[in-house]
Amino acid sequence: MNSGQPTTSLSSSSCFAFIFSFFIIFLITTTISVSGVGNNETDYQALLHFKSMIRNEEGLSSWNSSFHFCDWSGVYCGKRHRRVTDLWLESQGLEGSLSPYIGNLSFLRLFSIANNSFQGTIPHELGRLYRLRVLDLGHNKFNGVIPSNVSGCSKLERLGLNENKLVGSIPKEMSFLSKLTFIAVHDNKLTGGIPSVLGNISIESFSASENPLGGSIPDTISHWKSLTEFYIGGCNLNGTIPHSIFNHSLLTHFSVSSNHLTGSLPSALGAMLPRLVYLQLYGNKLTGPLPASLSNCSKLGFLEAQDNNFSGKLKIDFAKLKDMYWISIGGNNFGFGEADDMKFIDTLKNCSKLDTLDLSSSKLQGVLPASIGNLSDRLAYLVLDQNLIYGNLPPSIGNLAGLTTLILANNRFTGKIPSTIGQLQKLQVAALFKNQFSGPIPESIGNLSLLTNLWLNSNRLESHIPSSLGKCHHLLDVNLSDNKLSGRIPKQLLQLISLTIVLNLSQNNLSGSLPTEVGKLQMLTSLDLSYNNLSGKIPSSISGCISLVFLSLKGNLFQGTVPPSLSSLRGVSTLDLSHNNLSGQIPRFLERLILLEYVNLSYNDFEGDVPVVGVFANASAYSVLGNSRLCGGLAELDLPKCKKNTGKHQKRILVFVIGLLIVSILFTVLCFLYAWCKKIKNQPSQSSVDDEKSKQVSYTYSQLFKATNGFSEANLIGEGGFSSVYKGVLDDHDGKIVAVKVIHLQNRGAHKSFIAECEAWRNIRHRNLLKIITSCSSLDFQGYDFKALVYKFMPNGSLHDWLHSTESKSRLNLLQRINILIDVASALDYLHNHCLPSIVHCDLKPSNILLDDDMVAHVGDFGLARFLGTNSDQNSTSGIIGTIGYAPPEYGVGSEMASSGDVYSFGILLLEMMTGKRPTDNIFNEGLSLHKFAYLALPDHVTDVVDDDLLNFLQEHAAPKKCTSTNAKLIEECVASIVKTGVSCSMDSPPQRMNIRIVAHELHHIWDTLQNILPAPHT
Structure with a gap:
């Protein structure tokens, strides 16, 4: 018996040593895992790849090695295994494409990048995220088709792909997602109808409005027993509304507007849908009575049924509908x-x-x-x-x-x-x-x-x-x-x-x-x-x-x-x-x-x-x-001939000749004065301004010289009073194409313009403002001061080129022009109303508006920008006050810079886009201006003044063969409304000009009106 005792004692010691060793190893491993990446290398690399495809990385400034990736903004990890479970990056202003490496985040349960500017196709690697429950890619610029292998996300519950540019059909494979309850694909370009196989799953909310889907409403949606929201307005649908859909007693929101639906509504509709809050039926061909049973929908607040063929006496008892706030049922019988x-x-x-x-x-x-x-x-x-x-x-x-x-x-x-x-x-x-x-x-x-x-x-x-x-x-x-x-x-x-x-x-x-x-x-x-x-x-x-x-x-x-x-x-x-x-x-x-x-x-x-x-x-x-x-x-x-009066005729000729002589003399004097003033204005200043030492130098003169091939004429893409802009290729950014703005320091005011622009870019960031990459303050090869700004390159050039270039470039259609105006108005609204302090651009004109791949407009050139509400002297209008034709008249008499001045410039810009005429065109003399020219055409003669290319576009798409008379009139009214907005913005009196926020709202409203009538914008 004693012989076994030592063995037992040794075994216990060994066991204790093993446990202790394991504990130490566990602590070391955990420490390594927490302090670095450790076993989470896959997630870490996936996030880095995701970031690498974002063009504006400052939106992810916390994504660096100073923090564990679980502490990066928008990244959430599980407490036990420290793997990424949620990636929430909504409304961060991100631009770029979505990396396929996102499919390596195998523990991901929620992924939302809604309301950004992602583009390109949706990577099919998303189908590998079998733990994913929420996927929201809405309100971006994704194109291509919806990947059919999204069905691999077997636990998916919510899918948001709305407000993109997706084409193709709704994948039938979605019917394999047994847990899917929410689908939002509205505002895309999807076709192919609503797949009937979607009836195999239990959808609670379905939104596919504003897609040219076509076809009819499948009867299989009656299988969606838990359906609460159903939106299919503007989908080019025909046929009848399946009465089985009205058996969904949980339904609260129902919209089938602007289709070609026929048939009648069940008389017991109100009893069948007792929870109905929102009912939208307008713009169809529905017949029969508007059911009196709607009186039983005690929660109904929105009823829109106009422009159908409903008939019969209106018997709805609205006394029971205390929440009703909108009743629009006109255009019926x-x-x-x-x-x-x-x-x-x-x-x-x-x-x-x-x-x-x-x-x-x-x-x-x-x-x-x-x-x-x-x-x-x-x-x-x-x-x-x-x-x-x-x-x-x-x-x-x-x-x-x-x-x-x-x-x-x-x-x-x-x-x-x-x-x-x-x-x-x-x-x-x-x-x-x-x-x-x-x-x-x-x-x-x-x-x-x-x-x-x-x-x-x-x-x-x-x-x-x-x-x-x-x-x-x-x-x-x-x-x-x-x-x-x-x-x-x-x-x-x-x-x-x-x-x-x-x-x-x-x-x-x-x-x-x-x-x-x-x-x-x-x-x-x-x-x-x-x-x-x-x-x-x-x-x-x-x-x-x-x-x-x-x-x-x-x-x-x-x-x-x-x-x-x-x-x-x-x-x-x-x-x-x-x-x-x-x-x-x-x-x-x-x-x-x-x-x-x-x-x-x-x-x-x-x-x-x-x-x-x-x-x-x-x-x-x-x-x-x-x-x-x-x-x-x-x-x-057929009137009698007049008796000639030679004396009077000769007197008229003499008066005419003398008048012509006086006008010629006055014109010559004015030209001389103009040339003399211009010569004085362009003389270089002898004063100098100290360099702004606080600017960080990211590129040297040598690097930019190389990037632009020695600032060659072949690379010159624009030129102004204070600068020249060159196209360049940066070696240290994998051949990234940029625009290099070289400041003409020899010109008076150029250095001040450079400082103003740097100050402005330091304080602003918006999707419709030109993206600055860095600044450069260096010496050239001769030892002279050199200053430049490096911007994101805009491949579609300036708005000025699209409006006035003689090159064989496609012209802008109406929707593209409205989109650009909305972009510019949004940028001004941001500068005027969302910046502290508020910023006035002071030089808004077509050459300062650049267009990217998607024809999105970006406002640039902040060399004359002013900060409002500061103690600096930069609000003084002494010196440069903008560009002739675009600068408001009050600047010419010494008034201070104000946001209303930008609104005036925007109004002139709008009118130039609609008429195709510069504000300095030769026809604008003797009291006639671009503002007056447009104003005189309101309200019924706008087509007489619009740009020829735009007029051809309107004549083509508002023609009787392509457009109903109602829509043709609506298009003309919208064009008139746009011109009227430009006239209102360019009033001589600043208080009479529209608020830029209201301008943006009006343009959005016009866009919403036209988008279902006119073809989508294309470049």
């Missing part, structure tokens, strides 16, 4: 001509959140009930136009305190317009035209201080025009025509300088003289006073209406001669003075109005010869009928 057609209005009083009520073009009949005044005080948009509503407009309409838009046009309203309308303090648009309203226009209308559009035309209104309209200081468009209004035109109305679109008082019984205050309507486009009883002389002050395009004084009692001051109306295209008592000779200045397309002087008492040049060179462009004392003119007029 709900009217039956019965007394209670409008009874449903009574049930809306409980909808305390209601914001929009659109019942237009629904054939509704009957009286508008007084209960309309019981609707929500949040109601902003009330549209009842193009129905058969009759009777009085209830005074209770004045209770709708939140109303901004009231459209009651094209009905059969009678009686007076209630004075309570003056209580609608937020009202901006009042459209009551084409009814049978009578009585006076209420004086209380002057209380509507925010009113912009007042349309009361084609009614039976009488009495005088209320002078209180002069209090509506935001009025843009007033139409009171075709009524029975009498009395004088109130001066207060003519003093509204806000009137810029239309003032139409035609076809009334107005009398008296035309007040001289009419000349204060300097920005008015159209003035129509025809068919009234106005008398006296045409006031010479009307010449102040310098923006008029249309002027009609037809059918009045005006007398005397046409005032010579009308020669100031250089933008007028239609002038109608017919059916008056005007006398004297036909004014010769009419010959010189180059934009005049039609003039009507008939039935007056003009005498003398009829001109034969200008508008009078075309017999169909004017009329002089009913003037018995006229002579000469074109042979087609």
Whole structure:
């Protein structure tokens, strides 16, 4: 027994030693693993490869050897095994392509890079991530197809691929992902329909809207028993909506808008979908009644069913729908001509959140009930136009305190317009035209201080025009025509300088003289006073209406001669003075109005010869009928010949020659002064500025000299007053192509420009700003100072080249132009509203806007940039203040730099993009500018001024064979809206210019409107 004891003792010691050794080894191994990469080398290398394909690595600044990769931003590891489980890099401004090495992160459960600028194809190696549960690549620029082997991610629950440029079809292999509940592929270019095999899995949320999928809605989606959200709007779908889908009682959001769907909705729809919150059906061909059972959807807030063929009386009891905020069901057939057609209005009083009520073009009949005044005080948009509503407009309409838009046009309203309308303090648009309203226009209308559009035309209104309209200081468009209004035109109305679109008082019984205050309507486009009883002389002050395009004084009692001051109306295209008592000779200045397309002087008492040049060179462009004392003119007029007056003719020639001589002398003097000022301006300054020592030198002169092949002419891609830009290839970046901006230090102000640009780039980063790589402050081979900036190379050059180059480069289509404008507006919004301190660019123009591979615009050249709100002197406008034509007029008189100056430059840039004309084109003289040129074309003649390439594009894609008349009109309206935005941005007065944030919003809205009508942008 004793012989075994030592053995047992030895064995215990050995065991203890083994355990101790193992513990030590474990500690060492763990220490190595924690301090370095250790067993996680695969994950570490995968992350490095991921980073290597990101072009702007500063977005991943923490991804370096100073930290363990589990501590890098956006990287999350498991506590036990220290392997990457989550990679969350949403909205980091990252650019580049997605490395296939991402497939080596075998422990990855969540991967999201949404809302960045990744491009290229989606690597099929993602299919190796069998532990992955969430994959979100949405809102990037991925192209190519969706990899079919995504089915290898067998545990995938959520898949987001929305808002990319993906093509091909939705892979049928997705049906193998048994745990998948969320699919978002909307806003791509997918085709091939909705795969029916997807019915094999249990989807809770499916979003595929805005894809040209085609086909029909597969009945197999009825298998998605847990479905809550279903979005397939704008997918070119046809056929019927499978009724089985309405058996999904958990459904909350349902959108099938803008397709070609037919059939009817089940009458028990509301009982079948009791949890419905959002129902969008507009723009289809659905028939039958709108189910009354929708009253049972107590949570319903959004109902949009307009532009279908729904019929039958509207029987929805909205009293049960207390969360309803949006009702848009116009463009259907709900009217039956019965007394209670409008009874449903009574049930809306409980909808305390209601914001929009659109019942237009629904054939509704009957009286508008007084209960309309019981609707929500949040109601902003009330549209009842193009129905058969009759009777009085209830005074209770004045209770709708939140109303901004009231459209009651094209009905059969009678009686007076209630004075309570003056209580609608937020009202901006009042459209009551084409009814049978009578009585006076209420004086209380002057209380509507925010009113912009007042349309009361084609009614039976009488009495005088209320002078209180002069209090509506935001009025843009007033139409009171075709009524029975009498009395004088109130001066207060003519003093509204806000009137810029239309003032139409035609076809009334107005009398008296035309007040001289009419000349204060300097920005008015159209003035129509025809068919009234106005008398006296045409006031010479009307010449102040310098923006008029249309002027009609037809059918009045005006007398005397046409005032010579009308020669100031250089933008007028239609002038109608017919059916008056005007006398004297036909004014010769009419010959010189180059934009005049039609003039009507008939039935007056003009005498003398009829001109034969200008508008009078075309017999169909004017009329002089009913003037018995006229002579000469074109042979087609068949007028008697005029007696020659040699003395007067010679006198005219003498005056003309003397005038021409004076103009020539003045022109010569001005040219001399301009040349002398330019010579003084370009003389080099003797003062010097110390170098900015704080700049880090990343490249030497020698390196950049080599990269640009000795700054050779062949590599020169741009040149300006302060710099030259060369294309270069950097050896230490694997042949990376860059743009090297070499500063002309010998030019006065160049060094200051370099410092300003460095300061600006130090403080900003945005996807629509040019990417700076580094700066260089060195000595050249002769020992002189050398300074340069190295930028990311933009392969598609500058916007200036695309607009004006004579090379055989593809031209920009409409959507591309809007995209570029949105990019530039976004950059300015960032500089003005999101930087501390705010930055003003001060030199926005096409040559400073560069385009990358995807035609995304990047604003560059911050050499004149200014920081607002600082104590520095750089806001002074002494010295360089921008580029002629793009710099706002206030800079020329010493005003300080401001963000409104950039908005002016943006407006000129926009107009240049739409018209193809530089602001310094030769046609812009004698008071005509690019701003004025565009303004005069608004609102109905925009196609006359747009760029030829753009016009050809519009004529091709808005042609009747390719586009419905409605869409063609919509395209023209959108183009007009863009031009109007440019005009609003380039106003002479800074306070009148639009806010750049609103500009960006407007352009986004126009883009959203056009993207389903026009072909996608391509380069």
